[in-house]
Amino acid sequence: MPNDPLATDAVEAVDLSVPTSPELVRLARVTASGLASRLGFTYEEVEDLRLAIDELCYALVGKGHVSGTLRLHYAIFDGSLEIEGTADVGADSDGRSPHLSELSELILDALVDEHSLDVEGLHFRLVKRRV
Amino acid sequence: MTFDPAQREELRQKFVAFAETRSPLLRGELVTAHLGLAEYLARRFNNRGEPLDDLVQVASVGLLKAVDRFDPVRGVEFSTYATHTIVGELKRHFRDKGWAVRAPRRMQELYLRLGKIIANLSQEIGRSPTIAELATEAQVSEEEVLEALEAGQAYRFASLDAPSPGDDEGDAMSSRLGVEDNQMEGAEHRATLSPLLSTLPARERRILQLRFFDGLTQSEIATQLGISQMHVSRLLARSLAQLRQAADA
Numbered sequence: 001m002p003n004d005p006l007a008t009d010a011v012e013a014v015d016l017s018v019p020t021s022p023e024l025v026r027l028a029r030v031t032a033s034g035l036a037s038r039l040g041f042t043y044e045e046v047e048d049l050r051l052a053i054d055e056l057c058y059a060l061v062g063k064g065h066v067s068g069t070l071r072l073h074y075a076i077f078d079g080s081l082e083i084e085g086t087a088d089v090g091a092d093s094d095g096r097s098p099h100l101s102e103l104s105e106l107i108l109d110a111l112v113d114e115h116s117l118d119v120e121g122l123h124f125r126l127v128k129r130r131v
Numbered sequence: 132m133t134f135d136p137a138q139r140e141e142l143r144q145k146f147v148a149f150a151e152t153r154s155p156l157l158r159g160e161l162v163t164a165h166l167g168l169a170e171y172l173a174r175r176f177n178n179r180g181e182p183l184d185d186l187v188q189v190a191s192v193g194l195l196k197a198v199d200r201f202d203p204v205r206g207v208e209f210s211t212y213a214t215h216t217i218v219g220e221l222k223r224h225f226r227d228k229g230w231a232v233r234a235p236r237r238m239q240e241l242y243l244r245l246g247k248i249i250a251n252l253s254q255e256i257g258r259s260p261t262i263a264e265l266a267t268e269a270q271v272s273e274e275e276v277l278e279a280l281e282a283g284q285a286y287r288f289a290s291l292d293a294p295s296p297g298d299d300e301g302d303a304m305s306s307r308l309g310v311e312d313n314q315m316e317g318a319e320h321r322a323t324l325s326p327l328l329s330t331l332p333a334r335e336r337r338i339l340q341l342r343f344f345d346g347l348t349q350s351e352i353a354t355q356l357g358i359s360q361m362h363v364s365r366l367l368a369r370s371l372a373q374l375r376q377a378a379d380a
Contacts, residue, residue, distance in 0.1 A: 026281070033262075033277050042259035043249055044349050046280070047364045051371060058375045101378055103327060107371065110343045 010075035010082070020061040020068045020087065028072050028085070029053050035074055036081055041130055049128050052111040053083065056124040059117055060087045060098050080113075080129040087122040098122060146203040161198045162191075168210060169194040172217045178236055179225065186221065193220030235282070242283035244269060245276065246361040253350050253360065283365070330377050335370040342367060 016031050018024040029050045036046050061070055068089035075082040087098070098119050100108070108115045114127035134142065142164060149157040169190035177183050197213035248268050252260040266273045328336055341347045341355065342363075349367070353360040 030277065030281055033280070034274070037262035037273050037277060040261050040263065042261050043265060043360075044259035046262060046277075047349065047367075051368060054368070055371060055375070101327070103374065104378075107343050110346065 010077055012076040014074040014076075016072040016074070018070050018072070020070050020089070025054075025057045025061070025070065028057055028070065031072070031074060032081070032083060035076055036128070039076065039079065039081060039130055041081075041128075045128065045130065048111040049081070052108055052115065052126055052128070055100075055104055055108055055111070056115065056117065056126060057085060059100050059104065060085060060122060060124055061089070080127060082125065082127045084123065084125045089122065142209070143203060146201060146209065149198075150201075150203055158198060162195055165194055165198070165209070165213060166191065168213060169217055172214065172221065176221050176225070181225070186224070189220055189224045190217050193217035196220065238275075238279045238282040241269065241271060241275060241279040245279055245283075246359050249360055250353075259348070259350060259360075283361075327374050327377050331370055331373065335366055335373075338363060338366055339370055 014031065014035065016027065018027050032049050032053055033046045036049050041049070057070065061068065068087055071086045071088065073084045073086075075084075098117060100117050108126070112126045112128045115125065117124045142161070145157055145161055148154070149161060170187050172193075173183065173186035173190040176186050193216050194213060197209070197216035200216070201209055201212055203209075245265060248265055249260060252264060252268060256264075260268075262273050262276050266276045269276065328339065331339065338352055338356070341352045342349070347355070349363045350360050353363045356363070
């Protein structure tokens with residue numbers, strides 16, 4: 001949309017809601033790689049994106065012993081993909097608080113262009129741009 | 132498979148005798164007598180991406196273990212005991228091979244084919260190929276490429292020490308890394324960043340260092356270590372999963 005004054009708005013968006021089990025967090029990866037593929041991402045970029053999603057989803061919901069829902073929002077821009085994840089965790093939380101180790105931060109720095117984890121809001125955001 | 136009562140009694144006596152004498156001759160006879168069971172069970176795991184011959188071999192190893200461990204005085208039928216042992220051996224084989232037993236064979240084959248295509252195309256065009264380019268080259272849809280890549284990564288939660296599917300690169304890489312031990316010093320230094328890193332084997336630590344600290348791409352690491360890019364990708368995913376679990380332990 002070269003003439004659109006609101007060109008920074010997402011061209012398309014996809015929402016996904018999955019239970020917080022590792023088996024289903026897989027769908028977060030599959031959806032991301034499907035959208036990245038549409039954007040013409042390379043194999044390496046897709047692999048980076050998948051690793052980043054694993055890292056952030058795990059930071060948010062752990063091994064999936066916590067029952068709840070992970071809501072994902074995928075915003076597709078011209079040449080980039082923004083993914084936000086929010087955890088709705090039930091009252092039977094195991095008390096594990098979301099966190100990113102220093103190592104995870106470093107790993108994510110190398111994998112994606114932007115990333116953040118809001119511990120209070122149980123929310124993450126990442127941006128991956130096509131080279 | 133069935134034995135008539137006379138055969139059953141003869142086998143039972145052989146088991147009792149073998150339990151006492153551990154005679155290799157008796158052991159051979161007992162194994163041979165039950166090979167049909169091993170083959171029958173191996174067939175039940177056929178069409179899951181492993182050659183039947185290999186499965187029969189694995190099942191026979193299970194049978195051998197069952198013969199060695201079977202205690203005839205416990206009153207359990209040998210066939211019952213052996214079935215359990217053999218199926219366990221077959222399942223372990225698939226797990227060690229890294230395939231989730233459920234991954235469809237077609238996807239496993241495509242995944243292995245993609246490994247070669249990625250290597251060739253990267254070399255040809257001088258950059259990492261897009262998913263669309265991989266699909267064109269493999270003559271499948273983009274969805275199938277993505278599905279195969281996902282299926283191939285199913286090892287993620289499998290045994291961490293297991294060799295990767297379709298790879299005979301593991302040995303080549305570890306021997307190569309042995310030579311490059313002096314280069315590990317950098318990694319050792321970085322390891323102070325997180326004691327977690329030290330829980331990883333040296334080669335995985337090195338790959339992590341090259342990718343995340345030195346900023347090399349997967350294909351550059353693949354070239355440097357003389358392994359496929361897909362293998363680098365698998366090892367990275369596996370290491371990160373291991374680090375996350377270690378961090379939570």
